Amino acid sequence: MELPYAEPYKIKMVETIKRSTVAQRKQWIKEANYNLFNLSSDKVYIDLLTDSGTGAMSDKQWGALMEGDESYAGSQSFLKLKSTVQKITGFEYFLPTHQGRAAENVLFSVLVKEGDIVPGNSHFDTTKGHIEFRKAKAVDCTINEAFDTEDMHPFKGNIDLDKLKKVFSENPIEKIPFVIITVTNNSSGGQPVSMENIKAVSEFCKSNKVPIIFDSARFAENAYFVKIREEGYQDKTIKEIAKEMFSYGEGMTMSSKKDGLVNMGGFIALRDEEIFKKATVFNIMYEGFITYGGMSGRDMAALAVGLNEATEYEYLESRIRQVVHLGYKLIEFGVPVQHPIGGHAIFIDANKFVPTIPRDEYRAQALAIELYIIGGIRGVEIGTVLADRDPFTRKNRYPELELVRLAIPRRTYTHNHMEYIAAALKNIFDSRSEAKSGYRIIDEAPIMRHFTVKFEKI
Numbered sequence: 001m002e003l004p005y006a007e008p009y010k011i012k013m014v015e016t017i018k019r020s021t022v023a024q025r026k027q028w029i030k031e032a033n034y035n036l037f038n039l040s041s042d043k044v045y046i047d048l049l050t051d052s053g054t055g056a057m058s059d060k061q062w063g064a065l066m067e068g069d070e071s072y073a074g075s076q077s078f079l080k081l082k083s084t085v086q087k088i089t090g091f092e093y094f095l096p097t098h099q100g101r102a103a104e105n106v107l108f109s110v111l112v113k114e115g116d117i118v119p120g121n122s123h124f125d126t127t128k129g130h131i132e133f134r135k136a137k138a139v140d141c142t143i144n145e146a147f148d149t150e151d152m153h154p155f156k157g158n159i160d161l162d163k164l165k166k167v168f169s170e171n172p173i174e175k176i177p178f179v180i181i182t183v184t185n186n187s188s189g190g191q192p193v194s195m196e197n198i199k200a201v202s203e204f205c206k207s208n209k210v211p212i213i214f215d216s217a218r219f220a221e222n223a224y225f226v227k228i229r230e231e232g233y234q235d236k237t238i239k240e241i242a243k244e245m246f247s248y249g250e251g252m253t254m255s256s257k258k259d260g261l262v263n264m265g266g267f268i269a270l271r272d273e274e275i276f277k278k279a280t281v282f283n284i285m286y287e288g289f290i291t292y293g294g295m296s297g298r299d300m301a302a303l304a305v306g307l308n309e310a311t312e313y314e315y316l317e318s319r320i321r322q323v324v325h326l327g328y329k330l331i332e333f334g335v336p337v338q339h340p341i342g343g344h345a346i347f348i349d350a351n352k353f354v355p356t357i358p359r360d361e362y363r364a365q366a367l368a369i370e371l372y373i374i375g376g377i378r379g380v381e382i383g384t385v386l387a388d389r390d391p392f393t394r395k396n397r398y399p400e401l402e403l404v405r406l407a408i409p410r411r412t413y414t415h416n417h418m419e420y421i422a423a424a425l426k427n428i429f430d431s432r433s434e435a436k437s438g439y440r441i442i443d444e445a446p447i448m449r450h451f452t453v454k455f456e457k458i
């Protein structure tokens with residue numbers, strides 16, 4: 001018998017998670033006004049709200065915490081982290097920040113001016129926010145295949161070079177401070193960008209003297225996909241692939257809460273000393289002195305270890321296999337999910353799952369609530385609730401896709417948890433024809449309503 005795959009780690013410390021009954025959860029979600037963000041974590045059995053800062057650290061990371069150097073200036077933990085980042089990315093200059101959006105805030109304070117255009121592949125919300133806050137424009141140049149959940153393109157995070165060329169030809173080059181490549185492409189479903197695409201974008205950008213900045217939250221997961229899917233990378237290590245990728249850019253912002261394998265933190269890394277010097281001023285104003293930037297010494301120590309672990313093939317294989325296993329299980333049960341399965345999450349297609357619930361009754365939200373009631377599992381709606389209202393007409397914006405995202409925290413849940421999630425979804429799927437009505441909004445904030453919106457059941 002062929003031996004099955006098994007995780008390359010064992011468990012040294014456990015955290016109890018509370019089971020509950022369907023009746024209890026019905027009551028709790030009603031009290032939370034049918035908004036999953038309002039649930040306290042002890043009322044959630046399996047929490048798939050996000051993979052950001054929710055992962056488990058290794059024994060080596062916990063060990064490194066104890067050795068953290070809390071010196072205000074010249075901390076040894078800072079120096080260790082800086083040399084790790086230099087080794088992994090090849091970028092010489094490094095600034096720590098308290099999380100990813102803080103890195104964006106500092107770097108964009110230097111690079112983005114009013115009226116600028118920043119092309120990229122489905123900019124992450126905070127990235128877009130920091131661009132638009134400076135009265136600049138983010139232009140999405142992701143390939144069209146990304147918007148078709150059935151398309152099996154292996155690199156759906158790719159930039160469409162023709163779309164990019166169009167942006168360059170329609171705008172003065174001096175209005176384009178940089179092109180941002182998000183690896184993996186979070187907003188399109190954790191879909192990777194190929195090295196071939198990065199190379200092509202880099203050649204085009206170089207010929208126009210426009211730099212590339214990587215939004216690198218899941219750069220290691222992206223490198224894993226390049227290794228297993230792209231011709232010529234099978235025999236390269238993850239670290240070699242990551243370094244090659246960064247060689248095509250001038251800098252990066254990082255949310256260490258993802259592929260840094262820590263619970264909080266971020267950083268900027270750069271090739272150019274002039275940009276670094278300017279960013280230093282903003283870092284000191286917004287984040288803290290340049291050798292800590294909003295992070296404690298121990299957290300920088302744990303991050304240095306985390307970055308090395310996250311760029312090991314064995315770890316990434318277990319990480320992505322777990323996500324893919326859940327995805328395949330759902331496909332086997334007939335549950336409509338986005339294809340191919342991305343790196344950090346499963347996206348359930350609510351338009352196909354519960355077409356019987358009217359769109360103005362928030363079908364993806366209804367499905368996310370049902371998953372909580374049936375299994376105690378917390379996912380998140382990525383659909384009409386999130387898309388919010390048009391700022392002028394105040395009418396609901398209906399996005400093309402109504403999704404429920406199940407983000408899988410790193411090294412946190414077991415194989416059995418994945419089986420449990422799949423079974424809960426199968427049960428809901430098998431009785432889906434009974435679902436005819438959804439929810440009505442009774443209170444909402446003028447913007448970013450999804451965090452605080454209140455619903456009632458129709």
Ligand SMILES: *Cc1c(COP(=O)(O)O)cnc(C)c1O
Binds near residue numbers: 124
């Ligand atoms: C999470 C994330 C960010 C923002 O990072 P935070 O640490 O949450 O501030 C930026 N870009 C991408 C692609 C992300 O996934």
